[in-house]
Amino acid sequence: MSNDIVLQHLASGLLTITMNRPDRRNALNPEMTMGLVSAARRAAEDHEVRAVLLKGAGGTFCVGGDVKSMAEGRAPLPFEARMSNLRRAMEVSRILHEMSKPVVAQLDGAAAGAGLSIALACDLRIASESVKITTAFAKVGLSGDYGGTYFLTQMLGSAKARELYLMSPVLTASKIAAANRSLHSWLGAMAGSGRAPPCNGGRGGSSAACAAR
Numbered sequence: 001m002s003n004d005i006v007l008q009h010l011a012s013g014l015l016t017i018t019m020n021r022p023d024r025r026n027a028l029n030p031e032m033t034m035g036l037v038s039a040a041r042r043a044a045e046d047h048e049v050r051a052v053l054l055k056g057a058g059g060t061f062c063v064g065g066d067v068k069s070m071a072e073g074r075a076p077l078p079f080e081a082r083m084s085n086l087r088r089a090m091e092v093s094r095i096l097h098e099m100s101k102p103v104v105a106q107l108d109g110a111a112a113g114a115g116l117s118i119a120l121a122c123d124l125r126i127a128s129e130s131v132k133i134t135t136a137f138a139k140v141g142l143s144g145d146y147g148g149t150y151f152l153t154q155m156l157g158s159a160k161a162r163e164l165y166l167m168s169p170v171l172t173a174s175k176i177a178a179a180n181r182s183l184h185s186w187l188g189a190m191a192g193s194g195r196a197p198p199c200n201g202g203r204g205g206s207s208a209a210c211a212a213r
Contacts (some may be wrong), residue, residue, distance in 0.1 A: 006035030022058025064113020
């Protein structure tokens with residue numbers, strides 16, 4: 001039920017899924033992505049599993065795709081083949097997101113690129129104070145994948161999601177906590193003034209603002 005790259009441990013109903021490439025900071029290669037899909041599918045279908053914890057070995061969650069392995073001397077695949085491979089790999093995000101069981105991502109070290117997208121697919125994210133989070137795709141000239149653009153837009157609104165993907169800032173847990181406090185203060189001020197905050201339909205809208213109505 002497990003392999004050396006994606007470990008699975010079931011105890012008292014909790015399935016712990018561990019990405020286990022610490023030497024590569026748990027960067028995603030084909031073997032890991034297929035292992036994650038298999039583990040997520042097991043979690044969804046196994047009646048003995050009541051909750052899921054997703055984490056990375058070696059003090060890092062996941063730094064995204066293994067760019068080094070992508071650049072190694074392989075003949076380039078046709079576009080259709082690359083698209084098919086990516087769709088198969090991205091199933092992990094869909095399964096985690098749609099699962100009827102609670103899924104928690106334990107964020108340590110770094111969560112970047114597709115690694116961040118997978119974390120966003122989970123129900124909850126518990127971050128250490130030292131974790132660094134970034135979308136990263138702009139730095140390698142790629143658009144987001146693994147559902148990250150969808151999840152961030154739903155959570156933060158379209159304007160902030162675009163900023164995080166186009167600028168790819170590196171955020172710490174303390175910066176994110178401060179941003180959340182600022183958002184709640186702004187919402188409280190807007191509510192006290194009787195003015196309704198903008199909804200997600202506008203370019204600057206916030207889904208949190210709409211949820212507060």
